[in-house]
Structure formats: C-alpha cells, structure tokens
Amino acid sequence: xxxxxxxxxxxxxxxxxxxxxxxxxxxxxxxxxxxxxxxxxxxxxxxxxxxxxxxxxxxxxxxxxxxxxxxxxxxxxxxxxxxxxxxxxxxxxxxxxxxxxxxxxxxxxxxxxxxxxxxxxxxxxxxxxxxxxxxxxxxxxxxxxxxxxxxxxxxxxxxxxxxxxxxxxxxxxxxxxxxxxxxxxxxxxxxxxxxxxxxxxxxxxxxxxxxxxxxxx
Amino acid sequence: xxxxxxxxxxxxxxxxxxxxxxxxxxxxxxxxxxxxxxxxxxxxxxxxxxxxxxxxxxxxxxxxxxxxxxxxxxxxxxxxxxxxxxxxxxxxxxxxxxxxxxxxxxxxxxxxxxxxxxxxxxxxxxxxxxxxxxxxxxxxxxxxxxxxxxxxxxxxxxxxxxxxxxxxxxxxxxxxxxxxxxxxxxxxxxxxxxxxxxxxxxxxxxxxxxxxxxxxxxxxxxxxxxxxxxxxxxxxxxxxxxxxxxxxxxxxxxxxxxxxxxxxxxxxxxxxxxxxxxxxxxxxxxxxxxxxxxxxxxxxxxxxxxxxxxxxxxxxxxxxxxxxxxxxxxxxxxxxxxxxxxxxxxxxxxxxxxxxxxxxxxxxxxxxxxxxxxxxxxxxxxxxxxxxxxxxxxxxxxxxxxxxxxxxxxxxxxxxxxxxxxxx
Numbered sequence: 001x002x003x004x005x006x007x008x009x010x011x012x013x014x015x016x017x018x019x020x021x022x023x024x025x026x027x028x029x030x031x032x033x034x035x036x037x038x039x040x041x042x043x044x045x046x047x048x049x050x051x052x053x054x055x056x057x058x059x060x061x062x063x064x065x066x067x068x069x070x071x072x073x074x075x076x077x078x079x080x081x082x083x084x085x086x087x088x089x090x091x092x093x094x095x096x097x098x099x100x101x102x103x104x105x106x107x108x109x110x111x112x113x114x115x116x117x118x119x120x121x122x123x124x125x126x127x128x129x130x131x132x133x134x135x136x137x138x139x140x141x142x143x144x145x146x147x148x149x150x151x152x153x154x155x156x157x158x159x160x161x162x163x164x165x166x167x168x169x170x171x172x173x174x175x176x177x178x179x180x181x182x183x184x185x186x187x188x189x190x191x192x193x194x195x196x197x198x199x200x201x202x203x204x205x206x207x208x209x210x211x212x213x214x215x216x217x
Numbered sequence: 218x219x220x221x222x223x224x225x226x227x228x229x230x231x232x233x234x235x236x237x238x239x240x241x242x243x244x245x246x247x248x249x250x251x252x253x254x255x256x257x258x259x260x261x262x263x264x265x266x267x268x269x270x271x272x273x274x275x276x277x278x279x280x281x282x283x284x285x286x287x288x289x290x291x292x293x294x295x296x297x298x299x300x301x302x303x304x305x306x307x308x309x310x311x312x313x314x315x316x317x318x319x320x321x322x323x324x325x326x327x328x329x330x331x332x333x334x335x336x337x338x339x340x341x342x343x344x345x346x347x348x349x350x351x352x353x354x355x356x357x358x359x360x361x362x363x364x365x366x367x368x369x370x371x372x373x374x375x376x377x378x379x380x381x382x383x384x385x386x387x388x389x390x391x392x393x394x395x396x397x398x399x400x401x402x403x404x405x406x407x408x409x410x411x412x413x414x415x416x417x418x419x420x421x422x423x424x425x426x427x428x429x430x431x432x433x434x435x436x437x438x439x440x441x442x443x444x445x446x447x448x449x450x451x452x453x454x455x456x457x458x459x460x461x462x463x464x465x466x467x468x469x470x471x472x473x474x475x476x477x478x479x480x481x482x483x484x485x486x487x488x489x490x491x492x493x494x495x496x497x498x499x500x501x502x503x504x505x506x507x508x509x510x511x512x513x514x515x516x517x518x519x520x521x522x523x524x525x526x527x528x529x530x531x532x533x534x535x536x537x538x539x540x541x542x543x544x545x546x547x548x549x550x551x552x553x554x555x556x557x558x559x560x561x562x563x564x565x566x567x568x569x570x571x572x573x574x575x576x577x578x579x580x581x582x583x584x585x586x587x588x589x590x591x592x593x594x595x596x597x598x599x600x601x602x603x604x605x606x607x608x609x610x611x612x613x614x615x616x617x618x619x620x621x622x623x624x625x626x627x628x629x630x631x632x633x634x635x636x637x638x639x640x641x
Contacts, residue, residue, distance in 0.1 A: 031410050034360055035351035042352065043344050046481055049422060049432060052490045078299075088299035100505025104616050106496060111507075114490045121492035124430030125329065128303070131428045175499060175509040181620075182515065184608040188600030191552065193561045198605075200557035200590060202628065204639035206386035206525070213294055213390075 048132065050120040054165020057119065060136030061160035064153070067145030070138050074127045083107070083149050093149045099174065109150025113175055115159070115167035118143045140164075288312075291324060294390060297378075302330035303429070305372065307393030310519065310540060311526045315567075316367075316397055316575040320451050323396035325458045326372055328493075329428030332478050336462045341446065345422075345484035348413030355448065355462050361403035361411075364445055366468070367574045369542045371395040371514045373471035373498055376621035380610070383626075383639040388524035391625065391637060395542070397575035400466050402447030405440045408482075418484035422491070423465050426480035433474045434488035435467065439512075443468045446479065469544030469573040470512040471619070473498050503614035514544035516603050517622040518551055518578070518595035529584050529633040537580045539564070543597035548576040550596040555582060557590035557626060557640050558605070564593070589629040590640065606639070 050056040062070075072081065080086050083093030095105030108118060123139045125131050134142070144159040152169065153159070159167070206212060258264040282289065293306035308324040325331075336355050344350040375394035378384045385391050405421075414437070421440050425431035435444070445466040448455060455461040460477030467474045473493055488494070488510075500508040518541035523529050541548045547570055552561040564578040578593070595603040606623035628638040 029348065029413060032361055032407070034357045034411060035353040038342055038344060038350040038352045043342065043350055046342055046424075047344060047483065048430070049424070049483065049489055049491075051485070051487065053487070088296075099501060099507075100503065102616075104501055104505070106501070108496075112492075112496050114495065117490055117492050117495050120432075120489075124432065125428070125492075128300075128329070129428065131329065131430060174505070175495070175507050177509045179508060179511045179513070181511065181513065182601055184604045184612045185602060187602070189602070191561070191594065191596075191602050193552070194559075196559050196561070198558040199641050200559065201641060202638045203641040204382040205628075206383040206637035209382070209384050209386075211294075211296065211384060212386040213292060 048120075048124055050116045050123075050164065052114040052116045052165060054116060054161065054163075057116070057161035057164045058136045059161050060140050061158045062137050062139070062141030062144050063158050064141075064144040064148030064155040067141035067143075067148070070141045071145045074134075074138075075142065078128065083146065092146055096170065099171070107150070108146050109152065109170065111171050111174070113169050113172045115143065115147065115152075115169055116164050118146060119164055286312075289322065291322060291393075292389060294378075294385065303328050305374075305394060307389045308396050309389050309526075310393050310395070311388040311521045311524045313521070314538075314577075316540070316577050317451065318396035318398055318575075320398065320453065320456050320459070323370075323398065323450075323456070323459055324372070324394050326394070326472065327427070327429075327458070328431055331458045332427045333457065334426065334462055334478055339462050341463065341479060342481045343408060343412045343484075344481065346415040346418035346486060347484050348415065349411075351412050353408075358403055358446060358448060358463065361407050363401060364404050365399060365401050366443075366445070366466075367397065367399045367571050368466060368468045369395055369397040369514075369544075369573060369575045370472045370475055371517075371542070371544075373473060373511075373514070373619040376623070376625075377618045379606075379623075379625070379637075380615045380617070380621055383637045386525045386637050388519060388521055388526055388627075392519040394472070395540075395575070397542070398450040399452070400445060400447035401449035401452075402445040402463075402466060405444040405446065405482075406442075408446065409441065412484075414484055417486050420485050420488050422481075422483045422485060422489045423474070423476040423479060424481040424483070425460075425476045426478045431473075431476050431493065432489065432491040433476060433493055434491065435474060437484075439467065439470070467512075469514060469546075471498065471514055474512065498619060500613065500617035500619050502617065508617075511620060514542075515620065515622045516543035516545065516548070516595045516597040516601050517541070518548075518593040518603055519625060520553070520591050520593050520627055523589075523591060523629055523635050524627055525635045525637055528635050529629055531633075532584055532586050534581060534583055537564070537582050537591070539578050539593050540575050541578060541593070541595035542573070542575045543595065543599075543601065544573055545601060546598040547572050547574075548595055549598050551576075551578040552594045552596075553578075553580045554592040554594070555589045558592050558624070561594065584629070584633075586631060588631060590638070591627040591629060591635075592624050594624055607641070 078086055078089035079092050085091035092108050095107045095110030098105045122142050140159045147153045148155050289309050289312040291306040298304040305326045339355045341353045372394035419437050421435050423433055446463050447466045448463045463479055464477040465475050465479050500511050520539040522538045541551045551564045553564045554561045564580040567577040570576050609623050626638050626640050628636045
C-alpha cells in the first residue's frame with residue numbers, strides 16, 4: 001500500500017504522498033545513515049499488498065464470466081473445476097454452516113473474512129510456482145470467479161480496486177480478539193504433586209492409528 | 218474426555234487416507250536400537266580403527282556428522298500436505314542434547330519452496346508510514362549495532378495432529394516443529410529509527426521474497442521490543458531453508474510470523490489481514506468462531522527420552538531427558554510423572570535457562586520392567602502451568618489445529634518399547 005506507488009494505489013494515497021520527495025533527511029534524523037532512499041518506482045514494484053479497506057489495490061477490474069476461463073486455465077488443475085480441490089490441494093468452495101460442527105470445512109467462502117485477502121494472496125502467491133505473474137485484471141477476474149462460486153456476487157459483477165475493500169464476506173464476523181489466553185487454568189496455582197485425581201486409563205494409542213511414517217534406518 | 222481418533226474430522230480423515238498407504242508402521246522404535254557389537258573391536262583386542270592413519274584435514278572442508286548418525290535427520294509426514302514445496306518436516310528432538318539445535322536439523326516449513334537468494338542482490342525495503350522509505354543491502358544491515366540472542370522458534374501447528382487423540386507415534390512427529398538457535402542480527406527498533414516511524418504507524422507487515430510472498434502483520438509494540446532481522450544462526454550464515462540471507466525473528470511468537478527471505482517491511486495504521494493470519498493461524502473454537510491474532514506460544518515440554526523413538530533397552534538406571542520452553546519468558550520448573558500424572562517429581566533444569574528459549578531437563582529413573590506412563594509439565598516465570606489435553610479440549614474443542622501445548626503421555630511397555638497414548 002504504498003504511498004508513492006506508481007500503480008496509483010487506490011483510495012488513500014493522498015495522506016502520505018509527500019514523504020519521499022521531500023528534501024534528504026538530515027543526518028541527525030538518521031542515526032546510522034545506512035541504506036539508500038527508495039524511489040517511487042522501486043517501491044511500486046515490490047509493494048503488492050492489499051489491505052481490508054482496499055488500500056493498495058491496483059487499478060483494474062474483472063468479473064466471474066471472464067474469470068471462469070482464467071480459473072480453468074490457471075487454477076483448476078489443483079483446485080478443481082468448481083473449487084472442490086484435487087487430491088490434497090485446498091477446496092475453495094463450500095463449507096457454509098460447517099464451522100461449528102465436528103468436521104469444519106474452511107474455504108474462501110465459508111471462512112475467509114475479507115475479499116481483499118483473496119486479491120492479496122492470489123496475486124502474491126498464485127498460481128503455485130508462477131507467483132506474481134498474473135495481470136491485475138486477471139487477478140480481479142479470478143477473485144470474482146471465486147466469489148461467484150461461493151454465491152457472494154453475481155457473475156456479471158465487476159470486482160475492482162474501487163470495491164475490493166467493501167465486498168462483504170459471509171464469515172466477516174467469525175473471528176474474535178484479543179487473544180484470551182491463558183484460558184484453561186489459573187496461573188500461579190501450585191499444581192498437584194502427589195495422589196492427583198487424574199484418569200489413567202489408556203483410551204487411544206498412536207500405534208493403532210497406524211499413520212506414522214516408517215523409519216528407513 | 219473421549220478419544221476421538223476414529224471419528225471423521227479433517228485431520229483424522231486425512232490420517233485414514235494416509236493410514237491406507239502406510240502399511241504396518243509400528244516398528245519405529247526398533248530403528249533406535251544399536252547394532253550388535255563386533256567382539257574383534259572390544260577389549261582386549263586392538264580396535265580396527267586404531268592401527269591405521271585416518272583422513273587428513275580437508276577431506277571434509279565442511280564437517281559432517283559421523284555416518285553412524287545418518288538416522289539423525291529431519292523427517293516429514295507425506296500424507297499431511299499436497300506437495301513438498303508447501304510442507305513441513307520435523308526436528309529429531311529425541312536425538313539431541315543440550316538446548317542448541319544444530320542448523321541442519323532445524324525443522325523446515327515452506328509455503329513455496331526454498332528460494333535461492335543471491336546475497337549480492339538481496340535487498341530489504343522498508344516503506345509505508347515512515348519519514349524515509351529506505352532500501353538496505355545485506356552489508357548495510359551488518360553495519361548496524363549487532364545483537365546475539367538464543368530463541369526457540371515453534372510452529373503454531375506443532376502437535377496439531379494430536380488434538381483428537383494420540384495419532385503419530387513419535388516424539389519427532391508430535392513435538393518436532395520447534396528449534397532453538399542463537400541468532401545474530403539487528404534489532405528492528407534500530408531500523409525503525411533509521412527510517413523514522415510516523416506516529417500513526419501501529420502495525421508492520423513483513424513480507425518474504427519467496428514464491429509464496431509470505432506476509433504477516435505484527436503490532437508495533439512487539440516490533441519495538443525484541444524483534445530482529447537476523448542473518449546468522451549458531452554462528453554461521455542462515456541456512457537457505459531458514460531464510461538465507463535474512464529472516465525476521467519474533468521471539469516467543471508463532472513461527473509463521475518469523476518471515477524468511479525477508480524482502481520488505483511496511484509500516485501501516487491497521488493489520489493487513491493476510492491469508493496466513495485469517496484463513497490460517499486462526500484457532501477455530503467449538504462454536505464455530507475463531508480466535509485471531511493468537512501469537513504467543515504458551516509453555517510446553519516434552520520428554521525426548523524415553524519416547525517412541527527412544528525405547529528403554531535395559532532394566533536399571535536411566536536418565537530421562539526432555540525440553541521445555543515458553544513464549545512468555547523463562548522456564549522455572551519442570552515436573553515429571555512416571556504414573557500418568559498421579560505423582561510428580563521436579564526435574565533438574567540445565568542452564569543457561571534463558572528467556573523464550575528451549576531449556577533442558579533431566580531426571581534419573583530406575584526401570585524395573587513394568588509399564589510406565591511418562592509425562593512432563595512445564596511452568597514458566599509468569600506462573601503458567603502446562604495444561605492437560607482434557608483442559609484444552611474442554612475450553613477449545615478439537616478443531617483449533619494450532620496452539621496445542623498439552624502434556625503428552627509416553628507409555629513404556631513391558632518390552633521397553635514406547636507408545637504415544639492418550640489417557641482418559
């Protein structure tokens with residue numbers, strides 16, 4: 001989300017625009033005077049993140065109609081034609097209502113709280129082994145197709161830098177903080193040392209599950 | 218507490234798939250048993266290696282362990298992940314002594330494989346809410362004031378396969394996503410002074426230069442406290458799989474935040490909600506809501522010997538060994554039980570006992586050939602006591618994957634073999 005990004009990074013840039021081009025800092029401001037000032041172009045090339053409020057989203061757009069073909073070419077081999085996942089590659093669709101059950105299915109639709117994260121992750125890390133190779137429009141198209149497959153948008157809805165920060169995800173309110181730990185027992189309590197009342201029946205053995213890799217030596 | 222291994226959840230479903238492929242993998246303990254001795258090498262005979270000259274210097278310009286230690290390696294669990302490039306392997310804790318993990322045995326966790334970063338082309342960019350957006354070379358970083366600190370690094374998913382029951386029969390596979398080395402690097406607060414952090418900056422996003430572009434948000438209080446950019450571990454350059462040439466160090470916090478091959482730090486006024494801190498590394502509770510930003514690794518301990526890979530081979534005296542650690546500070550005490558938690562004795566801690574660092578403990582015991590149920594229970598300087606799995610399950614359910622710091626039980630069988638078991 002840089003400020004000086006040559007990508008014209010969306011909505012919030014104005015506030016911090018002036019920093020880089022101001023006069024070189026005085027040595028007193030830089031205790032060690034190490035490193036070189038980054039140019040706007042240098043920052044733009046590496047500053048690829050997109051925040052939940054849309055800050056950092058590059059100018060572009062795409063819908064699920066166009067996204068279906070891009071997805072089929074670049075994503076379906078691992079994630080399946082309908083986001084169902086191939087082999088052990090992640091499922092991208094489904095899982096609604098499963099999070100509180102014995103077998104939760106966490107997908108982009110059922111679990112991911114922000115649409116911006118889809119853009120951020122798909123652009124930076126996908127396709128697996130060819131990361132940071134998608135165009136901005138291709139990325140928006142893939143995001144749109146994922147949202148469409150999860151019934152979050154219509155197929156002709158254009159996902160863009162203008163709305164990536166405002167698309168509401170189903171599990172937006174599924175997370176809480178701050179961290180409640182330590183959560184399971186009082187601290188500063190002397191633990192039992194003798195004749196403790198604990199169950200010592202063996203109710204499960206890893207040996208019986210039999211999924212441990214065999215040693216080769 | 219019910220043992221839940223046989224029901225279908227996400228992890229155990231995979232375990233069943235894996236189980237079909239892993240035929241009869243019970244014999245792990247046998248691997249640790251030494252080979253038969255050759256009487257020709259024993260007193261009063263002259264051992265075969267004694268009369269002759271051995272290798273001269275430089276046969277191994279970079280020294281390697283004895284070939285007889287070739288079993289002391291990182292190992293992975295193939296059925297856990299779809300590819301080795303986005304996968305994990307495990308530190309052989311049961312084979313290690315002291316509290317330092319040798320560089321080549323530190324567990325690996327990659328999300329897009331190990332990049333081959335050319336050090337002369339390495340750059341660290343710091344941008345965002347700063348007075349000056351700067352780019353540093355590796356040599357620049359080494360010219361800052363230097364810090365040397367030992368810290369453990371533990372994956373938040375260490376023990377994640379054990380939530381529903383005893384599943385993997387090994388100390389390495391159930392506790393081995395942790396390592397402990399000495400880092401050399403620059404404190405982030407020194408880099409922050411150099412760029413001049415704006416008052417409205419509350420968060421930093423750390424980003425890797427690997428194929429996953431790993432990114433995580435970290436609150437500025439932690440950044441200004443003890444975080445480092447490290448370029449060395451245990452006295453030598455970082456290993457490629459540990460982030461060569463530079464990585465983030467976030468002491469006491471989950472390993473995923475310690476971004477490797479770090480290329481960029483961005484200061485901002487809110488968290489970035491990256492994939493790894495929303496869809497992953499959030500802890501799903503029983504009610505379907507998930508804890509977010511659970512960064513600290515709570516106190517934990519493991520008995521490394523005896524353990525499933527370290528059977529008890531003879532009756533008589535033995536030295537129980539183990540490791541304890543806490544992301545909240547120093548370990549102050551470790552208790553050991555040999556009867557499944559009914560009675561406990563306090564083990565000996567072996568210094569130095571350092572902040573947010575593995576701590577070695579030992580306790581002598583006599584084995585008379587009867588079954589033992591071995592447990593260890595760590596306490597840290599905040600007064601936190603390592604919990605039982607029952608207590609964790611009661612509060613959190615079984616689907617949180619991350620932050621399982623429960624007491625484990627090793628059953629020493631009458632034949633001396635050792636099993637990972639669940640009590641209830």
